[in-house]
Amino acid sequence: MVRAPCCEKMGLKKGPWTPQEDLVLITYISKFGHGNWRALPKQAGLLRCGKSCRLRWTNYLRPDIKRGNFTREEEEMIISLHEMLGNRWSAIAAKLPGRTDNEIKNVWHTHLKKRLSSDKAGNQGPVPKRRKTRCCDADADADADADAKAAESPARTSCSDISSSSDVTRESNETEIKDEEYCLQDSCLEGFPEIHESFWFDALSTDYANTDHPLDYLAAPNGNDEEMSYWLKVFMEAGDSLQLPEI
DNA sequence: AACGGAATCAACCGCTGCCAA
DNA sequence: ATTGGCAGCGGTTGATTCCGT
Incomplete structure (x- = not known):
């Protein structure tokens, strides 16, 4: 090729x-x-x-992208899906409406991987200090707004579905x-x-x-x-x- | 206030698989 | 069966932002 x-x-x-x-x-x-x-x-x-x-x-x-912090439920879902699917981020994203494979991949590498390893070590994982997108979510309120807007979106499909x-x-x-x-x-x-x-x-x-x-x-x-x-x-x-x- | 290290995330790179010719 | 073009995927990078000192 x-x-x-x-x-x-x-x-x-x-x-x-x-x-x-x-x-x-x-x-x-x-x-x-x-x-x-x-x-x-x-x-x-x-x-x-x-x-x-x-x-x-x-x-x-x-327009259907859900922005803002991942909820605990979403994080748990990513972890369990990752156990089943491995690094197939697009497949994982397909199960999480409004989240992109890239975003999930980033969260995995920055938060979840560390959390899992510290959980295994018997620690309470460090709470992520922040999660701020560069031009959308200026603060937590914006996150909430983004979530609300996302929820209003008529039909969210995953990245892979599009x-x-x-x-x-x-x-x-x-x-x-x-x-x-x-x-x-x-x-x-x-x-x-x-x-x-x-x-x-x-x-x-x-x-x-x-x-x-x-x-x-x-x-x-x-x-x-x-x-x-x-x-x-x-x-x-x-x-x-x-x-x-x-x- | 300034600096340096850590964390975050958008974007790029390169590979793979699919499909049409 | 082969080739070429394309979209999509996962890994990686680098710029930006945050936070502790």
Whole structure:
């Protein structure tokens, strides 16, 4: 097999995602889904490889992700599932709605492994000092909010269950678009113009820039499908010859 | 207040398996 | 049966944040 060139060699960006990139990705996937990760960044105007986009979406941006501290019950579940399944993090994540394999893997390595070893030694394991995501959960209240929001989410599926974003976007936006129409065959993508990265960035609102998380803005009281369409229109109208594709 | 070590977690790397040609 | 392209997975890394001194 021939390995695809790495992002760096292709002149693609690496490292932490900016809120602007997040918004571009969320907006694009909400509107068009992600049938083809490899084609997505180009179509959306992102200087990222498809792999990076997929990871960002599945581990961080999906609307059904449950953020905040793991509950004791979740931790116990991870431990027992790990006994059965081993390091099959995606399989474990499938049993824990709203949790990603990456997150579970991190928790295992940082908390649970230590706790287990200290339990075996007969100690009460050290209580995790903190768990704070970098841009979502500023404190415990935020954690609680995140949990509450997650609980309100109509249908949370695990990372592993998501092979197409259409489930998520459809349900969250209450649209009735069929899979065939929503999935990104190349023909579907043709309607979406290729946009230079700077175009999106220039079009961003300050409101969005002041939120902690892209979804905080998009999931705000007005954050619905119409909101998405509105922003897309704003973006499109900022350009000269760009048009919303027909879906 | 400043510093250094520890903890955390987002993101990357590289491999595997699946599928279509 | 073989090859190439892709998505997904698990391991690992490195930047950031926290906490104790």
